[in-house]
Amino acid sequence: MKYITKEVRIGIAGIAALCILVYGINYLKGIHMFKPSNYFYVQFQNINGLTKSSPVFADGFRVGIVRELYYDYNQAGKVVAEIDVDPELRIPKGSSAELTSDMLGGIKMTLLLVNNPRERHEVGDTIPGRLNNGIMEQAAAMVPQIEKMLPKLDSILASLNAVLADPALPATLHNVRDLTASMAVTSRHLETLMSKDIPQLTGKLNTIGDNFAQISNNLKDIDYAAAMQRVDSTLANVKMITDKLGRTDNTVGLLFNDPTLYNNLSATTANAASLLEDLKAHPKRYVHFSLFGKKDK
Incomplete structure (x- = not known):
């Protein structure tokens, strides 16, 4: 030591x-x-500012980072990103990667995993990638359409200005206001009608319906067979009386069919008329009155 x-x-x-x-x-x-980790390569045409140590997500969950970025000098416009993902992550074949921008301007990579339980990428495989500019890309795609719409918008604005400058517009608005007021009054009248008159009318209709139902029940109870028999009997009696009036074997038939009665009545009428005329012409022949006694004619 x-x-x-x-x-x-x-x-x-x-x-x-x-x-x-x-x-x-x-x-x-x-x-x-x-x-321990798995390494895969993702190929892009434009990484849009992707840097090392940028997060890699799958279904919104962080599963790895970007370890290294390579530019393919043999193929212009090709950038390769080496990613380090969790060893337990399984990337099915057919999956891809997408670059998106967050609210702060950072770039993140998202693995778009497909449903392929049979095949998967091995460590070191290359995965296709693409750039998703999100709202900016959609706005850029809309710019040509907006440019085409600008002349139409100018024409619409010119027409709108002409309409607003029309002196008849205030009168029209005034008429619309009066019409609105009239509609409000009509609406109140309709409300009154619906709340008062319509229920009364409905009650009367219900009463009429009940009366019709009662009449129908009464008509149902009538013995139509007996009534028709009585009608037939009455018609037979009328026919019998008519037949007797047409014959001369009875008093009423003689009155209607014997001309003698008519002739006698005509003669009696003529005599009565002659008598009245003579009475008017010579009243003293038929009426005589004297205070001194009767005189001989």
Whole structure:
């Protein structure tokens, strides 16, 4: 132990402190130096500012970090990111990676895992990646459509200004206000009608319906067969009387069918008329009155 001098102790302490410092820095970056991990490669055309130690997520859960970034000088526009993920994570074949921006401007990588229970990527495989600009990309896609709409918007604004400058607009608004007031009054009248008159009318209709139901029940109780028999009997009696009126073997038939009665009545009427005319012409022949006694004609 005599060879362990003070300088050696200071050197060992310095090396230990340096190791602890390196481990602490990597730990703060999310790199666990003594924990087993799986390495995969993700290929992008644009990493949009992705840096080392950026988090890697799967279904919103952090599963690893970006260990290294490489630019493929053999294929322009190809950037490869080496990611370190949890050994227990299984990446099915057909999965991909996506770069998204958070609210603070940072870039994170998200693994889009597919449902493929039969095949999976082995350690060291390359996974396709793409860039998702989110709202900015959607806004950029909408810019050409907005540019096409600007002339139409100008035309619409010009038409709107022309309408607002029309002097008839205040009168129209005044008419609309009067119409609204009239509709309010009509609405109140309808409310009164619905609350008072309609229930009364409904009650009367119900009473009429009950009366019809009662009449129907009364009609149902009528013996229509007996009534029809009585009607037939009455019609037979009427027919019999009509037949007798047409014959001359009875007094009423003689009155209606014998012309002698008519002739006698005509003669009697003529005599009565002649008598009245003679009475008017010679009243003294039929009425004689004297205070001194009767005179001989």
